[in-house]
Amino acid sequence: MSAEPxxxxxxxxxxGARLELDRDAAHYLVNVMRLKPGAPVRLFxxxxxxxxxxxxxxGKRAAALSVSERLRAQAASPDVHLYFAPVKxxxxxxxxxxxxxxxxxxxxxxxxxxxxxxxVRTDRLAATAxxxxxxxxxxxxxxxxxxxxxxxxxxxxxPARRLIFxxxxxxxxxxxxxxxxxxxxxIREALEDRRDEGPWAILIGPEGGFDASERELLRxxxxxxxxSLGPRILRxxxxxAAALSVWQAVRGDWG
Amino acid sequence: MSAEPxxxxxxxxxxGARLELDRDAAHYLVNVMRLKPGAPVRLFxxxxxxxxxxxxxxGKRAAALSVSERLRAQAASPDVHLYFAPVKxxxxxxxxxxxxxxxxxxxxxxxxxxxxxxxVRTDRLAATAxxxxxxxxxxxxxxxxxxxxxxxxxxxxxPARRLIFxxxxxxxxxxxxxxxxxxxxxIREALEDRRDEGPWAILIGPEGGFDASERELLRxxxxxxxxSLGPRILRxxxxxAAALSVWQAVRGDWG
Numbered sequence: 001m002s003a004e005p006x007x008x009x010x011x012x013x014x015x016g017a018r019l020e021l022d023r024d025a026a027h028y029l030v031n032v033m034r035l036k037p038g039a040p041v042r043l044f045x046x047x048x049x050x051x052x053x054x055x056x057x058x059g060k061r062a063a064a065l066s067v068s069e070r071l072r073a074q075a076a077s078p079d080v081h082l083y084f085a086p087v088k089x090x091x092x093x094x095x096x097x098x099x100x101x102x103x104x105x106x107x108x109x110x111x112x113x114x115x116x117x118x119x120v121r122t123d124r125l126a127a128t129a130x131x132x133x134x135x136x137x138x139x140x141x142x143x144x145x146x147x148x149x150x151x152x153x154x155x156x157x158x159p160a161r162r163l164i165f166x167x168x169x170x171x172x173x174x175x176x177x178x179x180x181x182x183x184x185x186x187i188r189e190a191l192e193d194r195r196d197e198g199p200w201a202i203l204i205g206p207e208g209g210f211d212a213s214e215r216e217l218l219r220x221x222x223x224x225x226x227x228s229l230g231p232r233i234l235r236x237x238x239x240x241a242a243a244l245s246v247w248q249a250v251r252g253d254w255g
Numbered sequence: 256m257s258a259e260p261x262x263x264x265x266x267x268x269x270x271g272a273r274l275e276l277d278r279d280a281a282h283y284l285v286n287v288m289r290l291k292p293g294a295p296v297r298l299f300x301x302x303x304x305x306x307x308x309x310x311x312x313x314g315k316r317a318a319a320l321s322v323s324e325r326l327r328a329q330a331a332s333p334d335v336h337l338y339f340a341p342v343k344x345x346x347x348x349x350x351x352x353x354x355x356x357x358x359x360x361x362x363x364x365x366x367x368x369x370x371x372x373x374x375v376r377t378d379r380l381a382a383t384a385x386x387x388x389x390x391x392x393x394x395x396x397x398x399x400x401x402x403x404x405x406x407x408x409x410x411x412x413x414p415a416r417r418l419i420f421x422x423x424x425x426x427x428x429x430x431x432x433x434x435x436x437x438x439x440x441x442i443r444e445a446l447e448d449r450r451d452e453g454p455w456a457i458l459i460g461p462e463g464g465f466d467a468s469e470r471e472l473l474r475x476x477x478x479x480x481x482x483s484l485g486p487r488i489l490r491x492x493x494x495x496a497a498a499l500s501v502w503q504a505v506r507g508d509w510g
Contacts, residue, residue: 102487102489103487137488186504189510232356232357233391235356241353248497249443255444
């Protein structure tokens with residue numbers, strides 16, 4: 001954990017720029033971080049790389065930063081999206097935090113038959129993602145997509161993007177792919193075997209698992225790659241972190 | 256999530272056995288789960304596989320189960336241990352939960368120079384691990400080791416067990432292996448390259464990272480394999496879940 005604050009700021013960054021902060025950002029800087037004029041911070045905006053800046057003004061109602069030099073050039077992130085069925089609030093927050101740390105470019109809630117989250121606060125998810133990005137040295141924020149029903153997601157899918165389908169929770173403790181004669185392959189094997197270098201996404205099911213019609217829908221799609229995450233049943237948040245980790249190790253930028 | 260309770264019970268399991276439950280287990284079964292006589296449960300004890308049982312007695316102070324048939328034979332888990340520097344309570348619990356789901360055989364807190372957890376309640380960690388094992392269809396519980404200082408852990412290490420060393424938090428946002436000319440290799444490459452099929456362990460550093468002398472100590476050991484988990488800085492709990500996931504995918508039972 002670096003002692004120097006690292007902040008996402010949605011303003012253009014260039015040497016010599018002076019950035020007036022909005023009220024929330026000023027409050028955070030002055031009252032929460034207790035930064036004084038001259039204190040160094042690092043900034044990123046998802047477009048212009050990472051920059052060194054100093055606190056130029058730190059008043060009760062207004063604060064400003066002056067940008068000095070660029071520390072890192074903007075770099076592209078691996079192109080992997082994470083779709084998940086919202087679970088209890090703490091675990092949903094956790095999925096967003098971990099997916100951000102693990103480099104997902106887009107994080108999207110998906111409503112399934114067995115999803116019992118009535119409402120998903122995407123503004124809260126965005127705040128969680130932003131904080132995680134600040135911590136994790138990312139140069140961009142993941143896009144937080146609006147919740148979408150599974151059938152609509154599939155209907156509008158770009159078939160060039162492979163969709164890894166992890167269906168953890170089966171019936172009565174049995175892995176759902178158990179009876180399907182190996183259609184779901186071990187995740188590493190499935191990722192290594194594909195020759196195409198196109199974009200990818202990962203889909204994590206709800207606590208109760210996808211229902212039979214949802215599984216049928218998914219398995220009928222040419223872009224869907226059903227995978228297994230081993231013999232133990234993983235909770236949704238664990239499955240999300242596990243699948244993203246293996247994806248990054250095999251296909252992403254962990255090489 | 257299965258509707259039928261699945262419980263760890265530290266008693267021998269065999270067909271026809273009657274198991275008297277201790278007070279805590281009886282309370283859980285009768286008052287929390289609200290099970291009535293005749294209700295089915297699944298049991299495991301880490302030795303005898305998984306068994307079907309029924310509630311035989313469900314009183315206010317006493318409860319008993321009668322064991323019927325075996326559902327699964329005991330199976331060996333992959334031999335991987337997780338050592339981690341305790342962090343804040345919620346994240347420590349999370350590490351134990353995730354490590355259990357991801358199949359670690361032993362979970363051990365390690366005290367480092369920058370570890371600022373005064374006290375580690377291993378009884379609480381054991382309860383967290385037990386609950387996670389019940390959920391995740393494991394047939395055994397991970398061993399929860401007593402906290403140990405890093406230098407003592409290393410001094411007593413069995414050199415036949417490889418130790419994957421993940422040191423996420425560097426100085427000022429710089430990855431600690433950045434300046435060491437590639438001594439830390441991408442985790443997948445490091446795991447695939449080893450010919451030996453012996454046991455493994457994973458070591459996750461504290462929030463502030465290992466200090467220079469600790470890194471030196473670790474890198475001087477022949478059994479230590481320094482690895483990189485990509486260009487983003489992962490929190491300790493994320494690094495634990497990520498390293499275990501990739502280990503299971505490459506070396507463990509996810510094949």
